[in-house]
Amino acid sequence: MEFIHLRAADGATAKISPLGAHVCSWIPAQGSEQLFLSQKTEFKEGVAIRGGIPVIFPQFASLGSLPKHGFARTALWQADTPFLQEDGAAVVEFHLKENIARLTIWPYVFQATLRVQVLARQLQVTLTVHNSGDTAFHFTSALHTYLAVSDVSQARLLGLQNCSYRDSVLAQDNCLEQDAYVQINGETDRIYRDVPELLHLEQPHQRLEIRQQGFSDAVVWNPGPDAAVKLPDFEFGGEQKMVCVEAAAISQPIHLAPGAHWSGSQLLQCEY
């Protein structure tokens, strides 16, 4: 599988696979890899990549009749030529629309664009969906970001206190986050609703700002050791080196009238 390589004027880089328009690597300027990518992942059309930033569209998880997490993450997207902006940022856009196979399982005409931009210590990923047909539709979606951490037990996610969430491990709705931060101690799978625009992932050596727009939910996922060994593409011990913090639209699906557009983005910024 060929990757698209982005390199900003200041040396920040990203590597994206047209399979799923999937960001597989992000290295900020003078920094180190910020995304987890399982060493056991396969890069094969029709198979989801384990790690990086899967684009979940038009269905989150199994909340509908489509394949889990929708078809966008396993589809081959059309890549434009990457370019450098005047400010030195490197940018590329990918496109996906309906085809006969997709229409048979999701009968809507759409154009999706994923825009990836790197500069300095920032990565910005924006998903735009246009209803280019004559029938209204709705969808759920996420940017399913796998953040790399040195040791997940030392990482703290701040900003979710007082948010309500669904605990998908316990199958419990309407839980309330009482703690000032979320720490991973084993399997964690939560959909937080109406989250603030800005979260922080703190580790002893760095702080990452996680900003989202257009998405009202945030998913926090780590399989923990028992579920991780059951995932054939998950490298051994990988659950200690990652946490997913996903910008998501789940509890309020996005409705698009014919001709309407929607955009959602996640912006990551490293401070070290």
Ligand SMILES: O=P(O)(O)OC[C@H]1O[C@@H](O)[C@H](O)[C@@H](O)[C@@H]1O
């Ligand atoms: O193994 P998959 O299909 O990539 O899904 C990974 C996880 O993705 C998360 O977004 C879901 O909340 C979890 O329930 C799910 O297990």
